[in-house]
Amino acid sequence: MDDDATDNHLRTTEPQADPQAESQEDPQAGDHAVVLGAGMAGLLAARVLARRFARVTVVERDELPEGEAAFRPGLPQSRHAHVLWSRGVDLIELMLPGITGKLVGAGAHLLDSPRDFLWLSPADWFRPVSGARVLLASRELLDRTVRREVLRNGRIRVRAGTPAAGLVAGPDGRSVAGVELRGGERLAARLVVDATGRTSKATAWLAEFGHPAPAVTRYDSHLGYSSRYFAIPEDPGRRWQGMYVQGRPDLPRGGVLMPQDGDRWLVTLIGNGEHAPPVRDEEFFTFARSLRSPALYDAIRDATPLSAPTAFRGTANEWRHYERMERWPAGFVVLGDAACRFNPVYGHGMTVAALAAEALAKEIRTLGPEEIAAASRRIQRRTTAAAAVPWQIATSEDMRYPETDGPPPDRATRILQSYMSRVIAGANTDPAIAARFFGVLSLTSSPGTLLDPVTMVRVLSKWRLPAAPDTADYPAHHGPPVGRAVGAERAQSRPPAAGQ
Known part of the structure; x- marks a missing residue:
């Protein structure tokens, strides 16, 4: 059942509304959204929500560094390689006009991949041909610059050094009406978005509302x-x-x-x-x-x-299938790595955060705050769908390795793996195939691009090329x-x- 009422199922064991929470409810809570997590997914979600809500509060457990870009514990992978593919660059530029120039001015690099790289694929070396733009910068610089640009919007504020402790139930006992912070303070809100990444406690919080744990699909290479x-x-x-x-x-x-x-x-x-x-x-x-x-x-x-x-x-791939749950509370959405995370070696995390924010923007563009809360179930499904293609890329590639834990590849996946080996081998020698391959890898083009008749003919015409040859130094x-x-x-x- 996919309706905007979100949760019409009767329940025999429901959490009761907290009378104290009702009496302390902010009179402007109906025009207030709370985003948990000040990473890429949370900041972009806050920017989008500020178009429909008068106030957006970003709750972040870390103390956020002022001034120079600096490491913080909430971004544990920030000391490792990060890639923002062209699709992510374009979407974030639309949400925060001028940010690409500011990043480049601060030392980020906007390159063409593979033209500006020495890139040895599983088959062979890519030629220096144009494929897809990629922005490279330290995660600390990205974090600081995106946060500064988001906070230029006067509707958005940050509560740093403040971990969230749980969700607050609405008067009906089934909807989400805010968030409780560590120490007992409550923030009333029409909508709560969990963008806390791999440390998300959404499953435990939903259990307190009587919801079973979602199904989980996991691949770990x-x-x-x-x-x-x-x-x-x-x-x-x-x-x-x-x-x-x-x-x-x-x-x-x-x-x-x-x-x-x-x-x-x-x-x-x-x-x-x-x-x-x-x-x-x-x-x-x-x-x-x-x-x-x-x-x-x-x-x-x-x-x-x-x-x-x-x-x-x-680095495991893990999809918590909130979008499949039979019931879902109004006023709550889980975004980014909190719902679906990938092996980071493919560089898709930040671009998927931008795609999820784009999906959120499309879903709420004509809705008022109350309607947005009522549409939470649909929003959950539409934003999670942004992860489908990168999930397919990451898991199908990870399943090539015998060390990988997870469901074994089915026949369709094995056929896809075999074909993609031919695509990569062809892309090393054919600039047209390389352009299509990098269009898909950068999430700019649909995977169907690699399956159209013209591309398939080009790929299969190179069937004699070895998929895993010895390569030159x-x-x-x-x-x-x-x-x-x-x-x-x-x-x-x-x-x-x-x-x-």
Whole structure:
């Protein structure tokens, strides 16, 4: 049943409305929305909600740094590589006009992928052709800049250093009428949006309203990160700005090098299962030297480290299917990683947050606050749908690795995996296929783009190309640093292939 009444099912065990909460209800609560979490999903949701609500309060458990961009615990992956694909860049620019220029002015890099990169795919090196725009910056800079732009709207304010403790029931005992903060303070609101990410307590809070836990789909490839910053060394011959050496099932190790604000490189090493990268200084370089190409190691071997390696391991794909629940409380929506999170190696998290905010904007554009609260169930479904394509990309690729825990791939997934291997092999040699592939990867184009007859003919015409060949140390368009011998050193450091 998909109606805007949200929850018309009779219940025999309902939480009763709190008389004290009713007596203390803010007389303007009907024109007030609360967003839990000041990450990308929460800030963009607040910007959208400010178009329909007179007041929007963003509740954030962290103390938010003032002035210079700085790390905060609520963004635990912020010390690792982040990518904002072109679709996300465009959507955030529409919501916050001028922000792209401000980010670039503060040191962010707006590049073309793969043209500006050395990119070794599971098949071969991409040629330096135009594919999709990508914005690279430290997550701290993105966090600070987006927050500043959002808070230019006088309807939005932030309550920092204030964890949320639970939801407040409305007079009917079934709807959400606000949020309780740690310490007992209550904020009355017509709508509460949970954008607290991987630490979301929405399932437990809904259980207090009598709702069963949602079904959960989970795939975990046991991917690990290890990252550190380097000063960018001088190299007049360098014609690339970033690098990606991908792993594949026979050698599940990779690495990415990205330019960052502050004239730095951020290097993130990647590995699955027992190939998870180390965090000790010397072992960091040894792991980099063991990749399918020595290019990343050659880039950093003489660079000055600016930080010690930092690990990250919480990379599982997990979808909490709130959109499938039979009943749903009016006045409550779960967005972003709190509902569906992905293996971050594909770089889709921030773009999906922007897509969810776009879906939210479409759903509420003609509604008043009371109507928005009543439409919560539909909004939950429509905003969650923004995760469908990146979920398919992440899980189908993760299922290639034998270490991955989760439901086994069905026949349709295996066919898709086989076809996508042919797409990637074709994209390495055919600029037209590369453009379509990066259009889908950047979430700018529909996956159907890769299945139209013209593209399929181009892909299948290259069926003789091996999908997992031995590859050259460097692409034809860019060699190693002058005078540097790498072959013997690399051969000694390569680990055995998976299964050996």
